[in-house]
Amino acid sequence: MPLPLGFTGAWLDRADQLRVDPDGFAAAAADPRARCLTLDGIDFVPGEGGGLRWEALDPADDRALLLLGLDDLGVPHFVREAPAGVRIDARSRTVMRLLPLLSGPEAALYGGARSLVDWHARHRFCAVCGSQTAVFRGGWGRRCGSCQAEHFPRVDPVVIMLAECEGRVLVGRQGGFPPGFFSALAGFVEPGESLEEAVARELFEEAGIRVTDVTYVASQPWPFPSSLMIGCRAVASDPALTLDTTEIEAAMWVDRAEVRAALAGDMGAPFLAPPPLAIARYLLEDWAG
Ligand SMILES: [Zn+2]
Numbered sequence: 001m002p003l004p005l006g007f008t009g010a011w012l013d014r015a016d017q018l019r020v021d022p023d024g025f026a027a028a029a030a031d032p033r034a035r036c037l038t039l040d041g042i043d044f045v046p047g048e049g050g051g052l053r054w055e056a057l058d059p060a061d062d063r064a065l066l067l068l069g070l071d072d073l074g075v076p077h078f079v080r081e082a083p084a085g086v087r088i089d090a091r092s093r094t095v096m097r098l099l100p101l102l103s104g105p106e107a108a109l110y111g112g113a114r115s116l117v118d119w120h121a122r123h124r125f126c127a128v129c130g131s132q133t134a135v136f137r138g139g140w141g142r143r144c145g146s147c148q149a150e151h152f153p154r155v156d157p158v159v160i161m162l163a164e165c166e167g168r169v170l171v172g173r174q175g176g177f178p179p180g181f182f183s184a185l186a187g188f189v190e191p192g193e194s195l196e197e198a199v200a201r202e203l204f205e206e207a208g209i210r211v212t213d214v215t216y217v218a219s220q221p222w223p224f225p226s227s228l229m230i231g232c233r234a235v236a237s238d239p240a241l242t243l244d245t246t247e248i249e250a251a252m253w254v255d256r257a258e259v260r261a262a263l264a265g266d267m268g269a270p271f272l273a274p275p276p277l278a279i280a281r282y283l284l285e286d287w288a289g
Contacts, residue, residue: 005220006277010108012069012077019067019138028076029057029065037068037079037110041086042117043095044110050101052110066116066139068109079113081135082121088225099277107277111223116140118225119153127151158227159198160186162283163211165236165253169287170207171271172243172251182262182271184280185248186229199232207251208242211235217286220279229279233287259288 018024028034035054038045047053057065057078064081071077082088095114099107116139123142126133131146142151162169162184171182187202189195196214203211211234219230239253254262254270261269263284274280 004104005218005279005282006104007108007111007221007223009105010069010112011105012071012109014069015067015076019140025067025138028067028070029078031076032056033073034076034078036065037077037113039079039082039113039117041092042082042088042114042121043092044098044102044114046098046101051103052106064120064135064139066113066120066135068113068116077109078139079117081139082117084124086121088118088121108221111221115155115221115223115226116153118223122225123151154226155221156227157189157195157198158186158222158229159189159195159202159232160184160229160279160283161199161203161214161232161234162287163203163207163209163234163236164287165209165239168239168253168255169259169284170203170209170236170241170251170253171284172207172248173271174247175249177249178272180272181274182250182252182254183274183278184231184283185251186280189230195230195232199234203234203236206244206247208240208244209236209238212237217283218279220282222279231279231283233283256288259284263288 018028034057036057038053038055045053065078068077068079123133126144126149128149129147131144133142133144136143172185173182185202185206189198199214200211203209213235215233217231217233219228222229241251243251258270262271262273273284
C-alpha cells in the first residue's frame, strides 16, 4: 500500500455555515472552550507532546480570528491573522525541520491554517483599487473597504507527474536539491490549459519528451504557500531527453528495482527518494507497487 498522502486528513468540520452567520460566528468566538492555534509568524510552535500547540482565545488580541472549524464535540478552533509586517517565508527551514513532529492529520490542519494566514498577510490591500481590505466570511475572504471588491484565498494547481517509457519512469533534480535527491517533475498549471495539457507541456518544456495517455493518480495540498499538487502519470514513446537546464539540472529513467531501492534508502540506490510528506514519494510508491 502506498503511504498516506501528506497534508491530508484534517479532522475539523470546516463549518462553512458559520462563515456567513455573524451571530453564530460571535457565539463560537465567545465559547469558553474555543481554542486558537499558536503560531510564530506563520510557523507552528510545537506543543509539549510534540504536536500542535493550542491556547484559549486572548480577548486582548485584536487581530482577526479565522475559523478553522469545529471538532467532534463542537469546540471551535481558530487561528489569528498574522501581525502586521510579519515576515512571510514561503518555505521556512524551521518548519520543514519540525514537520515530522506532527501526526498526518495535524500536519493537514496546520498546512491549511498556514496557507490561510499566509494569504491574508499578502492581501492586506485590494488588487483592484489599492485600498485596505478587511477579513470577512469568518476568515475565508477579504473585502475592500473602498470599492467593495471581494477576494478569496487562492489555491495554485501544480501538476506533478511520472512519465513512463519501456518499464521505467523519469525522475529529475533541480539545482537547489540536496545532493543525490531526485523527484517527479512538476509545474504550475497555466490559465487556459487542462491538467492533461499542463502535464504534456511541462514534460516537453523541461525534459523534451512527448507524452500521451495522461491519467490522474492522487492529489495533496502543499502549503508553501498554497499549492494543490495533482499527481499524474503519462506515457512517453521515445526516452530521448532534451533538458531545460534552467529548470532541471539532471534527469534519468529508473526501473522498478531502482525505485524500490531508493524508497528503501538502500546505499546502492541510484538516487535519494523524496520525503514522506511529498506526493512525489507517493507516486513512486504507487508505481513501484
Ligand atoms: Zn478595492
